[in-house]
């Protein structure tokens with residue numbers, strides 16, 4: 001089967017100037033790029049006036065959790081429709097494979113949407129996971145999440161592991177790397193990785209370095225103050241301390257390191273942007289391989305309890321409403337708001353509970369007004385109504401000014417860090433994460449070839465994804481065709497993307513005229529042995 005893309009403006013993914021040419025595809029490969037190709041093809045698609053680029057690579061995804069599920073299309077379609085053809089998964093320390101098969105903790109691997117109990121097949125090894133995936137709509141580059149091994153060995157225990165347990169954990173993670181995982185990830189803000197002593201992390205990073213693979217890290221803090229450090233307030237900004245810790249790991253092991261989702265949560269963290277970027281620049285100047293990725297949007301998905309102190313969460317319900325508990329809570333949340341720099345109108349509900357759908361899409365402050373109660377009371381009511389499981393979009397992760405600064409920074413890569421929720425309101429990043437980078441670039445005179453380079457050639461190189469990320473003869477035909485004048489979010493950031501006409505994965509047309517074609521098995525699990 002041959003497909004000919006006629007007369008497109010070719011952005012080849014290398015960052016060089018575009019040129020007009022035809023692209024001839026045979027089966028899953030690009031076989032020729034030249035002007036006026038004479039050869040006949042079964043499908044000829046007119047791309048006159050349109051940009052033809054390598055398919056976008058989303059460097060930070062959690063879609064591995066959905067890959068082995070039945071009817072998994074809906075979890076992937078929005079990403080295809082925004083032009084993404086490859087996703088790097090297994091981030092933030094969590095992945096649905098690679099655990100002790102006989103572990104009594106098997107069902108605890110993951111958390112929230114990352115729910116291993118929804119996967120019926122054995123996925124205790126990477127080959128078993130690969131076999132459990134019946135069809136894959138996008139190409140997937142799996143990282144191995146360190147927590148999956150640690151949970152299967154010691155559950156959520158906060159203690160130091162014994163040498164025997166540590167060795168067992170390391171065997172599991174090293175096997176995943178040998179079996180083809182592209183690298184390793186840590187989730188240092190989450191249980192149980194947050195309890196891992198430095199030496200445990202150093203040893204895991206050293207194994208990753210030994211295999212020449214990348215380590216991605218969800219840092220211990222994304223804000224100037226956090227509960228990850230003691231005391232929770234004061235001293236060096238916590239998000240910078242989190243970078244210091246990554247720096248130490250990179251220096252001690254020589255591992256290639258990717259700081260996941262560099263964000264600056266809360267107004268008070270924004271003044272640390274300069275220092276964070278200059279540290280990262282200095283490390284690269286010194287010869288360390290230290291990069292980061294970021295969002296195009298200024299908010300991200302979180303849980304309602306994110307600003308709730310641990311003592312309140314563990315307190316029996318009947319005690320919570322007592323005067324003292326409420327006073328202490330009001331004081332602590334007030335303090336968090338002040339030192340972090342956020343408000344209750346920065347927290348938007350995306351899920352509360354069955355029967356509470358009318359609350360979705362509203363902020364805590366809006367609901368407080370509707371209910372005629374204080375912001376704090378509305379917040380507590382939402383925590384109770386959702387039994388602590390409410391989902392939110394948290395604003396003030398970034399500002400458009402910071403997003404633009406990062407987009408221009410040489411060490412920045414792009415990603416969505418989004419997934420489709422099974423209920424409630426979706427995170428707009430699922431639909432417009434990548435298109436919004438184009439809109440921002442267009443409005444702020446950032447060259448298109450540079451934006452495309454970061455989301456294709458640079459990303460492929462970063463994760464050693466071979467024969468992809470570029471339009472080159474002999475490479476896989478992962479291609480996105482779009483209108484450079486209109487690509488972006490629809491009329492609002494919550495809507496579907498616009499301007500994307502065609503998406504091709506391994507030579508198959510998966511999106512035509514902006515819509516999924518129903519071809520849901522064109523992707524491949526890309527293993528690196």
Ligand SMILES: [Zn+2]
Pocket residue numbers: 091092218260261
């Ligand atoms: Zn993360």
